[in-house]
Amino acid sequence: MDDAFTLAEREALYKAIFSRRDVRGQFTPDPVPDDVLGRILRAAHHAPSVGFMQPWNFLLVTDPAVKERIHADFATANAEAADRFDGDRRVLYSRLKLEGIREAPVNLLVTCDRERCGPVVLGRTHMPTMDLYSCVCAVQNLWLAARAEGVGVGWVSILHESALKAILGVPDRIVPIAYLCLGYVSHFETTPDLERQGWRQRVALEELVYRDRWGDSDPVFGAPSPD
């Protein structure tokens, strides 16, 4: 096979996957050059999409005044979110840094135009949410390409969708998918922030893999851990 990955290429791909992090706190102010941003957006644009719909748009946000307004909505939403947790969880939640909106030199809203290809779309006839999931694939491509470029990405979803749309002038029919903070970083952590801060651990893969019937553990990947 001529187009097989070399070992080094395979390792590079897995390195991007396993060392990608959600970045909130270690952005540097260094600008992200347009050519770098262009490569990252191009990677996003080459994501798979239902019926090749390519339902995404990419709205770059760099004006500090606009970021400030988004951050103000985050602060309101985050206070509401904290109220949903009780006791120790609430205390821990309130200590977490969950966004880097103002520090990240570039913010980016990835959106979904649900009407881009008219009412009937190949592959979406029976599962209408597939256009939304396609946009999430674009986000993941972007996230991995950014990691390879040394650019950190943080996803902020503690926002009111209506405020986001009003601040950024997003038309009614367009759905916000991901509000992302991008920038160079001082370092990438080796484990998720939420894991290090004691919020939640990574689940063992064998608990998640079934074969043939929901809940039936897989003889290979679902074998119980030796301990």
Ligand SMILES: Cc1cc2c(cc1C)N(C[C@H](O)[C@H](O)[C@H](O)COP(=O)(O)O)c1[nH]c(=O)[nH]c(=O)c1N2
């Ligand atoms: C759809 C969605 C939405 C959010 C996130 C992710 C995704 C996929 N994550 C990041 C999330 O906390 C993080 O991915 C996990 O904790 C795992 O960490 P790593 O991404 O592996 O570093 C996230 N993080 C954060 O600090 N504030 C947020 O609002 C969100 N929202």
